[in-house]
Amino acid sequence: MTRYSAWSVIKNGFSGQKNWSRVWRDPEPKSEYDTIIVGGGLHGLATAYYLAKNHGMKNIAVVEKGWLGGGNGGRNTTIVRSNYMMPGSRFFYEHSLKLWEQLSHELNYNVMFSQRAHISLLHSPAARDATARRYNTMRLTGTDAEIWSLDQLKGAVPHLNYDNARFPIIGAAVQRRAGTARHDAVAWGYARAADQLGVDILQNCEVTGVRRGNGKITGLQTSRGDISANKVGFAVAGNTSRLWQMAELGKLPIESHKLQAFVSEPLKPLLDQVVVFGVGGAHFYISQSDKGGMVFGGDLDWYKSYAQRGNLPIVQDVCEAATSILPCLGRVRLLRHWAGVMDMSMDGSPFICKTPIENLYLNAGWNYGGFKASPASGWYFADLIANDRPNPVIEGYNLQRFERGVNIDERGAGPDPKLHG
Amino acid sequence: MIRINCPFCGERDHSEFTYGGDASIVYPALDASEEEWHDAVYLRENIRGMQSETWHHVSGCRMWLVVQRDTVTHEIRSVRAAHEDYAKLFSDPAEEQS
Numbered sequence: 224m225t226r227y228s229a230w231s232v233i234k235n236g237f238s239g240q241k242n243w244s245r246v247w248r249d250p251e252p253k254s255e256y257d258t259i260i261v262g263g264g265l266h267g268l269a270t271a272y273y274l275a276k277n278h279g280m281k282n283i284a285v286v287e288k289g290w291l292g293g294g295n296g297g298r299n300t301t302i303v304r305s306n307y308m309m310p311g312s313r314f315f316y317e318h319s320l321k322l323w324e325q326l327s328h329e330l331n332y333n334v335m336f337s338q339r340a341h342i343s344l345l346h347s348p349a350a351r352d353a354t355a356r357r358y359n360t361m362r363l364t365g366t367d368a369e370i371w372s373l374d375q376l377k378g379a380v381p382h383l384n385y386d387n388a389r390f391p392i393i394g395a396a397v398q399r400r401a402g403t404a405r406h407d408a409v410a411w412g413y414a415r416a417a418d419q420l421g422v423d424i425l426q427n428c429e430v431t432g433v434r435r436g437n438g439k440i441t442g443l444q445t446s447r448g449d450i451s452a453n454k455v456g457f458a459v460a461g462n463t464s465r466l467w468q469m470a471e472l473g474k475l476p477i478e479s480h481k482l483q484a485f486v487s488e489p490l491k492p493l494l495d496q497v498v499v500f501g502v503g504g505a506h507f508y509i510s511q512s513d514k515g516g517m518v519f520g521g522d523l524d525w526y527k528s529y530a531q532r533g534n535l536p537i538v539q540d541v542c543e544a545a546t547s548i549l550p551c552l553g554r555v556r557l558l559r560h561w562a563g564v565m566d567m568s569m570d571g572s573p574f575i576c577k578t579p580i581e582n583l584y585l586n587a588g589w590n591y592g593g594f595k596a597s598p599a600s601g602w603y604f605a606d607l608i609a610n611d612r613p614n615p616v617i618e619g620y621n622l623q624r625f626e627r628g629v630n631i632d633e634r635g636a637g638p639d640p641k642l643h644g
Numbered sequence: 645m646i647r648i649n650c651p652f653c654g655e656r657d658h659s660e661f662t663y664g665g666d667a668s669i670v671y672p673a674l675d676a677s678e679e680e681w682h683d684a685v686y687l688r689e690n691i692r693g694m695q696s697e698t699w700h701h702v703s704g705c706r707m708w709l710v711v712q713r714d715t716v717t718h719e720i721r722s723v724r725a726a727h728e729d730y731a732k733l734f735s736d737p738a739e740e741q742s
Contacts (some may be wrong), residue, residue, distance in 0.1 A: 526714050528718065530718060534658075
């Protein structure tokens, strides 16, 4: 495999860019692996990479039913931030942001991470007080956070709708280290780096059954044949319940819902930051891609679904929110919209934990937060699989927390999965 | 857009309705064990395929409905009133006798 550098670009330029090596291999499945990760999305690929890199494990496979990053890895609005307050989440997401800051160098692959600041608009003194409490809590443990005055905000983002009687803007809560990244590049970067460490990435390999014996998982039945495994990790957000039922484990505190994202036609540079607008039932977040498209999203489609396509009332809702906060977008044409299937959990927080089967590990329940979490999710899931115990940072992300009444409900919405947006 | 055939109002866009959730959940008695309550409140079968679910016709007759819908294709198999007693109140007595 070629190590990417300025020199490699120049060298390949002399041969018309025709002699680049494959980015990752396309191996045939072996009959047995020490560890199999189910799901070739960002979390599964990151897990395989850190298993090999941090824990020196060998003989690892990632099985993916479609193509890499074809699920939620390619179906999100690419926002990366760590503005979480609950102790169960704050350290985890901050660790993730720190990994993002080094990720392009770590993977020798440009994930186009851009720390352009994440600006949450504030619309009432009560919201400002609550947010100040949240952001001050973050600062106590080393996460950067600022509260901006209206003048400061107007200086940074001059073209918001400041003359809005219904949703007057009074300031903003800002995390400067937050930003966006190129989602496909993250999948490809982790896949390439994992492949270089010997991980077999098996695409078009759908799990159709889970083989059990002596209280353990002995292997997986797949569309490319039976594969034995000593340890198995599930990282298949959206379809976790199906796989869980294949392993005959019953019900989970998860519902599958779909979340849409949108991109407009490319525009000249308009918005330098990520802007979030959420008040009075509206929920909207927007940034501009390097190509110029406005990338934005809003609420879930509000009913349970496994369909990866969005409904029209939400298109209307999100576009209404867009024009109410950025009226300058009124005549911009929508290029496309797409929907990903989210694992919406009962408290809005994920699961990285052991399961009732001793050699099966679960990574699921990412709600809206999966993209930004992927480096740390892989990091701690690999740590869990390698050491067979949860790291203290993710101890709270277990399946027993509802029985024990220690839910990690950042939004305070209660046990209704569709409300944890 | 999903079209839901409300037994009281006729076929309407789903945007007139609010999604309630899994209609198969039956809450246990108030003095049931914590485990039973935990299972009812927190655990879901999360069916991929045909499931029964509740919808509230919030911008119409405000009745709760039980809808059988496929969670992959969004095809609706049946719609009925969630509370049979209400359905009877609103049904035409002449029709019932015939």
